[in-house]
Amino acid sequence: MWDYTDKVLDHFYNPRNYGDMENPDAVGEVGSLACGDALKLMLKIDENKRIIDAKFKTFGCGSAIASSSALTELIKGMTVDEALNVTNKQIADYLGGLPEAKMHCSVMGREAMELAIATYKGESVKHYEEMEGRVVCKCFGVTEGKLKKVIAENHLTTVEQVTNYTKAGGACTACIADIEDIIKEVMGELAVKRETAPAKKKRLTNIQRMLLIQETIDRDIKPSLQIDGGDIELIDVDGKDVYVSLRGACTNCPSAGFTLKSFVEAKLREFVGEELNVINESPSEEK
Numbered sequence: 001m002w003d004y005t006d007k008v009l010d011h012f013y014n015p016r017n018y019g020d021m022e023n024p025d026a027v028g029e030v031g032s033l034a035c036g037d038a039l040k041l042m043l044k045i046d047e048n049k050r051i052i053d054a055k056f057k058t059f060g061c062g063s064a065i066a067s068s069s070a071l072t073e074l075i076k077g078m079t080v081d082e083a084l085n086v087t088n089k090q091i092a093d094y095l096g097g098l099p100e101a102k103m104h105c106s107v108m109g110r111e112a113m114e115l116a117i118a119t120y121k122g123e124s125v126k127h128y129e130e131m132e133g134r135v136v137c138k139c140f141g142v143t144e145g146k147l148k149k150v151i152a153e154n155h156l157t158t159v160e161q162v163t164n165y166t167k168a169g170g171a172c173t174a175c176i177a178d179i180e181d182i183i184k185e186v187m188g189e190l191a192v193k194r195e196t197a198p199a200k201k202k203r204l205t206n207i208q209r210m211l212l213i214q215e216t217i218d219r220d221i222k223p224s225l226q227i228d229g230g231d232i233e234l235i236d237v238d239g240k241d242v243y244v245s246l247r248g249a250c251t252n253c254p255s256a257g258f259t260l261k262s263f264v265e266a267k268l269r270e271f272v273g274e275e276l277n278v279i280n281e282s283p284s285e286e287k
Contacts, residue, residue: 005096011066028116042113063102071109077255137168
């Protein structure tokens with residue numbers, strides 16, 4: 001029996017946003033009944049390219065239902081480009097984790113979202129499929145492009161892990177040699193990137209670090225949030241903890257937590273060069 005978190009069970013027994021959508025602006029359908037998992041994701045998108053509603057229908061296990069439910073909750077309120085930055089790991093993390101053998105359910109959700117947004121942007125399903133490259137696993141229809149992406153994003157190093165995340169190699173096993181070759185190729189590319197990555201930045205003094213954090217917020221974070229009526233203020237810096245306050249439209253946005261971690265924190269780590277931890281404080285909690 002799988003060891004599911006309470007949040008996975010909650011989203012399984014009480015799925016959010018399940019059902020059909022009338023006149024969706026984008027639809028992504030992945031998987032098949034023959035393979036045991038199928039997902040249809042439907043999106044409503046406003047004139048500002050923001051996802052205002054998301055619904056799904058799925059055939060699959062509890063993990064598939066929970067992952068689809070979590071995905072719809074994560075992306076509502078995001079722009080389509082912001083949604084494209086959501087990874088399968090973030091879907092699993094939102095649920096408090098998934099058994100490794102069920103990680104393919106989070107990958108399926110990510111795949112459906114990418115397909116839906118691709119068709120919304122005017123790409124045909126055929127063109128999207130061609131971009132994914134040759135089919136490596138014919139039993140489950142897993143493409144080379146999908147394998148490379150999942151291996152790189154999740155740092156997979158064994159065929160067993162790849163099977164858990166994509167199902168590839170889990171039936172007739174004829175594609176295992178190809179999967180091993182793809183793992184070696186991706187790992188080699190990642191190793192080259194690490195070797196050619198810029199050297200770590202010189203250690204900053206506390207004052208230099210605080211000034212750089214403020215500069216990054218003003219230059220790279222504030223303008224993006226203000227476009228959609230949001231804002232952010234730096235409250236304090238305590239070691240590696242950066243205290244901020246989300247303002248305006250960000251205050252009650254359902255995606256505020258995702259914005260904080262995947263945008264604000266990511267930008268600060270990129271430009272300040274440290275493993276900073278960003279914490280949002282409501283106005284009443286400010287120091």
